[in-house]
Amino acid sequence: MEKLITVDGLTVTYNEKPVLWNVSTSIVENSITxxxxxxxxxxxxxxKSIMGMVEPLAGDIKINGQSPKKMFDQVAYVPQKSDVDWDFPTTVLDVVLMGRYVHKGWIKRYTKADVKRAEEALETMRMSDFKHRQISELSGGQRQRVFLSRAIAxxxxxxxxxxxxxxxxxxxxxLIMQTIHDLQQRGxxxxxxxHNLxxxxxxxxxxxxxxxxxxxxxxxxEAWTKENVATAYDESSVTL
Known part of the structure; x- marks a missing residue:
């Protein structure tokens, strides 16, 4: 399979403390990594470095041979729940419509086609009945379904x-994993x-x-061995 994302010599520091050091890796096309x-x-x-959200100290990142900033419309991001302001006054449908924003160009109004695509994404994640709810009213699982719906849209x-x-x-x-595998089948x-080993x-x-x-x-x-995981977690052995 072709390498879709390449990371070469990435080093990132926060307050002069290394967070990533000389990381080189790649993501192959049509994989679930x-x-x-x-x-x-x-x-x-x-x-976040791959997304262009973090400025590295050193290294290079390419997505399909381009810089991350040039590929922003082809990369959908689902953040950690802790990174989202769940008290922000907005509805489920409004959140999912945000996934269409990158395609709007100079005209930022959502079309009927945009709304239809957002509603289809909500249906995929079985959240259609919640589209007019405030996001603050949702459970943790429902919130995650909404953000995957936004990515699908x-x-x-x-x-x-x-x-x-x-x-x-x-x-x-x-449901999330089944949706991921279904989308993989579509390329x-x-x-x-x-986090769950x-x-x-x-x-x-x-x-x-x-x-x-x-x-x-x-x-x-190739890579998922007890020895490799134990090395990463600084433990003599792990249970997989």
Whole structure:
């Protein structure tokens, strides 16, 4: 498979403290790639760097051969729930319509086609009955469904997701992963920060194991070993 995203020699510091150090990795087209590692490993920083949201100290990132800023309309982002202001007064449908914004050009008004696409995305995530609700009224699982709906409405080629399965119910987890696999069948590519080591092998076909540096990367068969995970987590052994 072709390399869709390439990261070369990425170094990121916060207050002169290294968060990522000389990271070189790649995401292959039409894959579902997990990024795993201990707290403070730089997982969120890596995906935010790919999104162009973080300015690196050194290194280069390309998405389909272009800079991240030139590919913003083809990359959909699902943030951590903690990064969202859930008290902001807006409805579910308004949030999902934001996924259409990148396609509007100089004319920023949403069309009937935009609304239809947003409603289709909500239907995919079984949230149609909630489209007029305020987002503050939703449960954790429902909120995550809304943000995946927004990403689906964008009609992007690449989906970058930060801990989408954290703190949600089992039904929503299954729905999210089924939707991801359905979209993969349509040629989409996923990069997912993931915390549950027990489900990596079940849900993903590629993995990047990270602890400020890349410990291992590749297909699940190649890279997902107890030894590699133990190295990343600074433990003598782990249970997968």
């Amino acid at each position: 997990a990024i795993v590692g201990p707290n403070g490993a730089g997982k969120s920083t890596l995906i 964008q009609d992007a080629d690449i989906y970058i997701m930060d801990e989408p399965l954290q703190g949600i119910d089992v039904v929503t987890e299954r 989409k590519t996923f990069v997912v920060v993931h 027990a489900t990596v092998e079940k849900y993903f076909d590629h993995v990047i194991i990270l602890n400020k540096e890349v410990v291992a990367q590749g297909t699940i068969e």
